[in-house]
Amino acid sequence: MGTDGVNIRLSLTAVHLFSDTMASRLTLALLCLTLLGPRSTLACPALCKCYPRRAEVVCSEVPLTEFPSEGLPANTTMLTIQYTNITTVSKHHLSATPLLEGLHLYNNHLRSLPPNVLRGVPRLLTLDLTGNRLADLPADVFRHAPLTTLVLKNNLMETAKAEWLPDDSSLTWLDLSWNRLTGVPAALFKKLPHLESLDLSHNRLEKIPAKSLDTLTKLERLNLQRNKLVSLDPLLFHNTVNITNLYLTANRLDKLSPSLFQGLGKLSVLGLEDNQLGHVPPGLFDPLTSLDEQGLDLTANPWLCDQKVEYLWSWLQQNKGKAFLAETIRCAMPLPLAGHSVLSLLQSKMISVFKEPLHWLGFVYLLQHFLPTQHRPSKPSRTRNKTTEGTKQVNRAIHLTKIWGNGFKILLHFLLVLVVLKDYACHDCLASRSCPAHCECTLSICSTGVVCNQGNLSYFPVDGLPNSTTRLSIQSTNLSAIAADDLRTVPHLVYLQLYHSNLETLPSHFLKDVPHLNTLDLTGNRLAYLPPNALHHAPLRNVILKDNRIEIVHPDWFPANSNVTFMDLSGNHLTEVNSSMFRNLPNLKNLDLSDNNLEELQADTLRHLHHLVSLNLVNNRISTLTPGTFASTPKLTRLYLQQNLLQELDPDLFQSLPHLELLLLDQNRLQSLPFGLLGNFSSPEDKRGGLVKVFLTGNPWVCDEGIKYLWRWVTAFPQKVGFPADMVCASPKALENRMIASLNEKELGSSLNRKHYVTEDKTNHNREYQPGKKHLKTARNLCGGAWPSDLWAVRPWLEESSLMICLASCRPTHPTTVVEIKHSN
Numbered sequence: 001m002g003t004d005g006v007n008i009r010l011s012l013t014a015v016h017l018f019s020d021t022m023a024s025r026l027t028l029a030l031l032c033l034t035l036l037g038p039r040s041t042l043a044c045p046a047l048c049k050c051y052p053r054r055a056e057v058v059c060s061e062v063p064l065t066e067f068p069s070e071g072l073p074a075n076t077t078m079l080t081i082q083y084t085n086i087t088t089v090s091k092h093h094l095s096a097t098p099l100l101e102g103l104h105l106y107n108n109h110l111r112s113l114p115p116n117v118l119r120g121v122p123r124l125l126t127l128d129l130t131g132n133r134l135a136d137l138p139a140d141v142f143r144h145a146p147l148t149t150l151v152l153k154n155n156l157m158e159t160a161k162a163e164w165l166p167d168d169s170s171l172t173w174l175d176l177s178w179n180r181l182t183g184v185p186a187a188l189f190k191k192l193p194h195l196e197s198l199d200l201s202h203n204r205l206e207k208i209p210a211k212s213l214d215t216l217t218k219l220e221r222l223n224l225q226r227n228k229l230v231s232l233d234p235l236l237f238h239n240t241v242n243i244t245n246l247y248l249t250a251n252r253l254d255k256l257s258p259s260l261f262q263g264l265g266k267l268s269v270l271g272l273e274d275n276q277l278g279h280v281p282p283g284l285f286d287p288l289t290s291l292d293e294q295g296l297d298l299t300a301n302p303w304l305c306d307q308k309v310e311y312l313w314s315w316l317q318q319n320k321g322k323a324f325l326a327e328t329i330r331c332a333m334p335l336p337l338a339g340h341s342v343l344s345l346l347q348s349k350m351i352s353v354f355k356e357p358l359h360w361l362g363f364v365y366l367l368q369h370f371l372p373t374q375h376r377p378s379k380p381s382r383t384r385n386k387t388t389e390g391t392k393q394v395n396r397a398i399h400l401t402k403i404w405g406n407g408f409k410i411l412l413h414f415l416l417v418l419v420v421l422k423d424y425a426c427h428d429c430l431a432s433r434s435c436p437a438h439c440e441c442t443l444s445i446c447s448t449g450v451v452c453n454q455g456n457l458s459y460f461p462v463d464g465l466p467n468s469t470t471r472l473s474i475q476s477t478n479l480s481a482i483a484a485d486d487l488r489t490v491p492h493l494v495y496l497q498l499y500h501s502n503l504e505t506l507p508s509h510f511l512k513d514v515p516h517l518n519t520l521d522l523t524g525n526r527l528a529y530l531p532p533n534a535l536h537h538a539p540l541r542n543v544i545l546k547d548n549r550i551e552i553v554h555p556d557w558f559p560a561n562s563n564v565t566f567m568d569l570s571g572n573h574l575t576e577v578n579s580s581m582f583r584n585l586p587n588l589k590n591l592d593l594s595d596n597n598l599e600e601l602q603a604d605t606l607r608h609l610h611h612l613v614s615l616n617l618v619n620n621r622i623s624t625l626t627p628g629t630f631a632s633t634p635k636l637t638r639l640y641l642q643q644n645l646l647q648e649l650d651p652d653l654f655q656s657l658p659h660l661e662l663l664l665l666d667q668n669r670l671q672s673l674p675f676g677l678l679g680n681f682s683s684p685e686d687k688r689g690g691l692v693k694v695f696l697t698g699n700p701w702v703c704d705e706g707i708k709y710l711w712r713w714v715t716a717f718p719q720k721v722g723f724p725a726d727m728v729c730a731s732p733k734a735l736e737n738r739m740i741a742s743l744n745e746k747e748l749g750s751s752l753n754r755k756h757y758v759t760e761d762k763t764n765h766n767r768e769y770q771p772g773k774k775h776l777k778t779a780r781n782l783c784g785g786a787w788p789s790d791l792w793a794v795r796p797w798l799e800e801s802s803l804m805i806c807l808a809s810c811r812p813t814h815p816t817t818v819v820e821i822k823h824s825n
Contacts, residue, residue, distance in 0.1 A: 095120030106130035162187035225249035305331035436461035500524035547571035667698035695722035703729035
């Protein structure tokens with residue numbers, strides 16, 4: 001008997017009679033084999049799961065060390081190999097799946113690709129190589145497949161080459177983020193006339209050549225955040241008139257051309273936060289007529305609220321709703337206005353501070369002409385007649401300010417006395433200043449910044465370090481080790497960066513000689529652990545351990561009641577975190593645990609972090625979150641949960657987060673959201689009404705009655721939804737790829753595919769259960785143990801027959817027998 005059209009019904013009584021005999025177990029097994037028919041004979045590689053209905057294979061087991069080409073169904077169109085120990089892939093491997101359209105090889109251990117690797121997959125459209133160890137790729141490596149999506153995120157590449165791609169490539173999506181790129185050749189972009197999305201974030205780009213983007217006329221999204229860009233050519237975006245999303249966040253931009261955004265009338269999202277902007281030129285934002293609500297982010301810049309801030313102030317007054325957290329755009333200078341919101345300034349107040357510019361002219365004159373500026377190793381220190389010349393400069397400033405009145409004269413003379421005394425005290429140290437080989441030094445009076453970034457530096461530059469050093473940055477070197485007393489010559493150190501310097505260990509108590517250290521950045525080394533007391537002795541506020549090999553965080557790294565407010569542990573090998581790890585960090589405000597291997601957060605993990613404002617858990621393997629996870633973090637405003645394995649969320653998960661403003665849940669496995677998760681629609685006392693932006697794209701939304709809450713929420717608050725056009729249905733087939741916000745209630749009701757569980761229960765016979773994970777947990781042995789833990793993973797099986805009957809023996813503590821599963825088209 002075949003599986004199609006089977007219509008068998010078994011009584012619960014019959015099942016009960018057979019339940020305790022060996023014969024019954026054999027009968028059940030044979031019945032399931034009969035019902036499954038030929039599907040049971042289909043090949044599937046070891047350590048993999050195959051889904052014949054959608055021609056998909058998923059392999060995600062760590063013990064997998066070789067590409068599973070043996071046993072792969074020839075009709076496979078989607079292949080995912082993730083979190084394994086595979087190190088190579090070849091043309092021979094992929095030739096086993098000639099119909100392949102999507103290949104995801106992320107978080108494995110690939111170090112190289114052969115040039116002809118894609119020759120055997122002529123239909124391949126999507127290739128994802130995220131999270132491997134690729135440092136270079138051969139020419140023509142992507143030439144043999146009609147790729148539309150290429151993801152090379154989180155590898156070790158320092159260059160991107162045009163030779164990788166064919167002329168007139170079909171790519172519409174290219175992701176090169178989280179690499180080590182210092183530049184991208186214009187020749188590469190010339191081969192990408194169809195590109196719609198380009199991600200170059202989290203690299204080391206210092207410049208984008210003028211006109212290099214001119215051929216990208218179809219570009220809609222450009223992500224350049226977290227690079228080292230200092231300036232942008234005025235014509236850089238001249239031809240990219242279709243851009244809707246532009247991210248320039250966390251660079252070093254200190255000024256922008258007035259015509260930079262000319263022609264970008266379609267731009268809806270622009271990120272300029274966390275740069276060095278003091279002003280924006282008049283007219284800069286005028287062409288941006290399509291900005292979304294909260295679409296422009298200007299926060300975390302050192303705004304100078306002088307007369308030049310008038311355009312920004314005026315624009316914010318007229319477009320307050322278009323600026324993200326507009327009230328937090330604050331003045332950094334001048335001191336009388338420091339900390340004030342730009343929006344809150346009255347025009348009269350803003351002008352009055354500068355109505356008599358001579359007040360500031362004298363002070364600026366003093367700063368610019370008296371204080372020394374820069375010092376290089378090749379140039380001698382300028383210390384001749386420092387005191388005499390300084391006095392002359394101050395006298396000139398006083399001459400300019402005679403009209404200020406006696407009060408200001410007294411203040412200025414007092415400043416003069418302090419400066420002269422400081423100069424005498426520092427005369428000897430200025431005269432004796434030196435700079436280590438392979439380094440550059442920047443001087444001001446009795447304080448020095450030192451940068452060492454030569455690749456051939458293999459030792460800590462103790463000799464020659466100025467005693468007055470307050471900032472020391474050693475980056476991209478071969479340092480490999482640091483001794484316990486290497487910092488003894490820099491007792492005034494405030495900022496220490498040992499960035500990508502091949503460090504494998506740190507000595508215990510190595511901060512004992514820097515009692516003023518505020519920031520420690522150890523990004524990109526090879527640290528697997530830190531010794532006890534490693535971070536004691538210094539009043540650290542910022543600790544950055546990003547991109548190392550740390551597997552566990554020990555509380556004894558930190559002193560009790562540590563001052564640390566910012567900690568970055570992203571890009572490590574963490575598999576778990578618990579509350580004890582953070583018990584000495586009660587003042588922590590920002591915690592980054594992204595790009596690790598976390599599978600869960602224990603309910604009390606965050607219980608010591610009462611001041612936490614930002615939590616980043618991006619790109620882990622978290623599948624569940626308990627309702628009380630965030631109970632101890634009421635100040636949380638930013639929560640990043642994207643790129644995990646979340647399938648279900650408790651409706652009360654965010655109940656204790658009244659200040660939550662930004663929530664990212666995109667790229668998980670969510671199929672619906674429970675009622676009330678994001679707040680109610682009309683309740684004025686709802687604590688989650690402050691949400692500013694929620695990102696939910698990249699989830700396999702099932703558009704039936706179960707999604708009605710989400711559908712109502714996104715239609716009620718469209719301004720709070722990030723990229724609503726990309727929030728689409730994954731199923732049912734009739735609504736596949738439909739934008740959720742475009743649906744109507746009738747469509748949701750008619751699309752419901754109901755499944756029923758008829759059960760025998762000791763206390764309640766013939767109960768009918770709605771589909772749910774907790775009921776599936778009682779049916780682990782269903783169909784010979786082949787039943788997946790996720791209900792929706794079995795949809796392909798259910799869709800191939802109008803009725804499937806399987807039996808299961810469940811846990812003794814819950815003697816329920818699943819008898820029948822119906823599927824109605």
